[in-house]
Amino acid sequence: MQLTNRSKVVSNKEMSFKEKLYIPAILSGMGVTFKHMFKKSVSLRYPEVTRQFSPVYRGMHVLKRDAEGRENCTACGLCAVACPAEAITMDAAERKKGEEHLYREEKYAAKYEINMLRCIFCGLCEEACPKDAIYLTDRIVPTEYKRSNFIYGKDVLVEKMEDRIDITKRKKEYHID
Amino acid sequence: MFLLIFKIALIVILFLISLGVAAYATYGERKVAAFMQDRIGPDRAGPFGLLQPIADGVKMFMKEEIIPNVSDKLLFILGPCIFMITALMTSAVIPWGTAMEFDGVKYGLQVADINIGILYVFGVVSLGVYGIMIGGWASNNKFALLGAVRASSQMISYELAMGMSLIAIIMMSGSLSLNDIVAQQGQGKLYGFIPVSGLNWNIFYQPLGFIIFLICAFAECNRTPFDLPECETELVGGYHTEYSSMKLGLYLFAEYINMFVSGAIISCLYFGGYNFPGLEYLSTVLNPNLVSIISFGALFTKAIFFVFFFMWIRWTIPRFRYDQLMKLGWQVLLPLSILNVLLTGGGLTIFSK
Numbered sequence: 316m317q318l319t320n321r322s323k324v325v326s327n328k329e330m331s332f333k334e335k336l337y338i339p340a341i342l343s344g345m346g347v348t349f350k351h352m353f354k355k356s357v358s359l360r361y362p363e364v365t366r367q368f369s370p371v372y373r374g375m376h377v378l379k380r381d382a383e384g385r386e387n388c389t390a391c392g393l394c395a396v397a398c399p400a401e402a403i404t405m406d407a408a409e410r411k412k413g414e415e416h417l418y419r420e421e422k423y424a425a426k427y428e429i430n431m432l433r434c435i436f437c438g439l440c441e442e443a444c445p446k447d448a449i450y451l452t453d454r455i456v457p458t459e460y461k462r463s464n465f466i467y468g469k470d471v472l473v474e475k476m477e478d479r480i481d482i483t484k485r486k487k488e489y490h491i492d
Numbered sequence: 493m494f495l496l497i498f499k500i501a502l503i504v505i506l507f508l509i510s511l512g513v514a515a516y517a518t519y520g521e522r523k524v525a526a527f528m529q530d531r532i533g534p535d536r537a538g539p540f541g542l543l544q545p546i547a548d549g550v551k552m553f554m555k556e557e558i559i560p561n562v563s564d565k566l567l568f569i570l571g572p573c574i575f576m577i578t579a580l581m582t583s584a585v586i587p588w589g590t591a592m593e594f595d596g597v598k599y600g601l602q603v604a605d606i607n608i609g610i611l612y613v614f615g616v617v618s619l620g621v622y623g624i625m626i627g628g629w630a631s632n633n634k635f636a637l638l639g640a641v642r643a644s645s646q647m648i649s650y651e652l653a654m655g656m657s658l659i660a661i662i663m664m665s666g667s668l669s670l671n672d673i674v675a676q677q678g679q680g681k682l683y684g685f686i687p688v689s690g691l692n693w694n695i696f697y698q699p700l701g702f703i704i705f706l707i708c709a710f711a712e713c714n715r716t717p718f719d720l721p722e723c724e725t726e727l728v729g730g731y732h733t734e735y736s737s738m739k740l741g742l743y744l745f746a747e748y749i750n751m752f753v754s755g756a757i758i759s760c761l762y763f764g765g766y767n768f769p770g771l772e773y774l775s776t777v778l779n780p781n782l783v784s785i786i787s788f789g790a791l792f793t794k795a796i797f798f799v800f801f802f803m804w805i806r807w808t809i810p811r812f813r814y815d816q817l818m819k820l821g822w823q824v825l826l827p828l829s830i831l832n833v834l835l836t837g838g839g840l841t842i843f844s845k
């Protein structure tokens with residue numbers, strides 16, 4: 316089935332004399348490249364200007380805190396089970412008395428690690444999470460010199476209170492809450 | 493004595509200009525490529541990236557110098573030297589401008605006004621292939637050798653057609669001296685009746701010869717679409733695969749000098765060299781030294797335009813296949829150039845009466 320009529324049928328017919336001269340074809344080619352000299356460049360000066368990401372962009376993860384600053388994650392392990400790349404590991408611990416301001420649920424993740432070299436940024440962990448705890452953001456995972464540095468622990472993943480990560484856009488339009 | 497000082501100063505200035513042009517041609521090449529591909533190109537080193545050539549040069553010097561231990565060491569070092577020297581030597585016979593005048597004595601803006609200027613250019617250009625061949629052979633690497641063999645066969649094939657297209661020019665001017673050829677293009681009227689002085693350029697009489705010469709110049713400079721000796725996709729790096737550091741730098745640099753010099757030679761042969769409409773008038777009202785510098789500017793502009801043209805073609809046309817290259821050289825350009833010689837001869841006998 317033909318979808319567009321842009322395709323051209325290739326033929327091996329003899330070239331006409333004009334085509335054999337090549338020069339007209341070369342000149343028109345040069346015209347094309349010359350026109351492009353005055354087109355707007357598509358490059359971005361990267362570190363100063365960053366590209367606008369789409370709202371569904373799946374970049375580096377964040378472990379969310381709730382409004383009072385308590386960690387949402389309850390170490391249920393659903394994300395680790397859902398992860399097709401087996402990138403997530405965690406250790407659960409029970410919340411002690413007096414730690415209610417730190418963790419929202421009675422059980423929390425004492426250790427939570429994502430191996431960024433294994434992760435394929437599919438976003439299944441985000442969908443699996445029943446506690447609204449993990450989200451993929453539009454931040455880029457930076458480069459490192461050592462492979463071991465790519466195993467991100469809670470120190471990197473959990474959002475800082477003074478620097479909260481906004482995920483409302485992702486939540487609103489693309490996440491069933 | 494003053495003549496000697498003048499010539500030495502001229503040589504030094506030409507040397508510096510060639511090197512400067514070559515350095516900025518590398519920058520220009522990247523910028524032109526970028527603009528043609530809707531990119532920005534180097535813009536980090538200095539304003540608009542203008543210091544990029546210096547950064548590149550420093551990088552080249554800092555790189556580790558590797559001489560393969562199976563290579564022929566002497567020849568390995570000699571290769572880039574020959575290529576560079578021949579690239580620089582060609583500019584000696586180009587008349588860069590009208591004569592300067594000091595104390596009523598005229599000094600031509602040309603390092604050596606030898607009466608066989610064109611033959612000298614040819615001789616030196618064909619020596620350049622030794623630089624490639626020796627470098628490629630001494631590397632003891634099959635890719636380098638293949639590149640070198642391609643380079644030499646390509647250059648020899650295209651030199652023929654180039655020479656034949658030149659014969660038509662020589663027939664018209666009756667002289668082998670580049671100085672005479674350029675001076676003649678500044679005299680007389682175009683086609684004998686169009687009254688614009690300084691526009692009696694050979695291109696208007698020799699369009700076919702010009703196209704042949706231009707194509708051959710591309711082949712001689714190993715530029716795309718004839719860059720088979722160094723095509724990355726087939727031969728890693730061609731004849732300079734094994735080279736590193738400044739020896740590689742010399743090869744790359746010499747290529748740009750070659751481009752600049754062939755641009756200047758094309759301008760001299762077909763585009764009136766330093767002549768431009770209005771030169772005659774200027775020389776009556778201005779100081780001859782000033783006119784000389786302006787005329788140099790005219791030739792320089794033309795040469796730079798051709799350098800740009802070389803780049804323009806490079807980012808437009810893909811590389812030829814090797815058999816197509818040989819076919820074009822021997823079966824198309826050579827017969828065409830012979831035809832051009834015949835046409836010129838016929839034209840001369842009819843119109844010179």
Ligand code: SF4
Nearest residue numbers: 398434435437438440
């Ligand atoms: S994004 Fe996909 S691969 Fe990465 S941790 Fe989440 S589930 Fe695993």
Ligand code: SF4
Nearest residue numbers: 388389391392394444
């Ligand atoms: S991030 Fe969500 S799914 Fe994963 S362990 Fe924590 S609460 Fe469970």
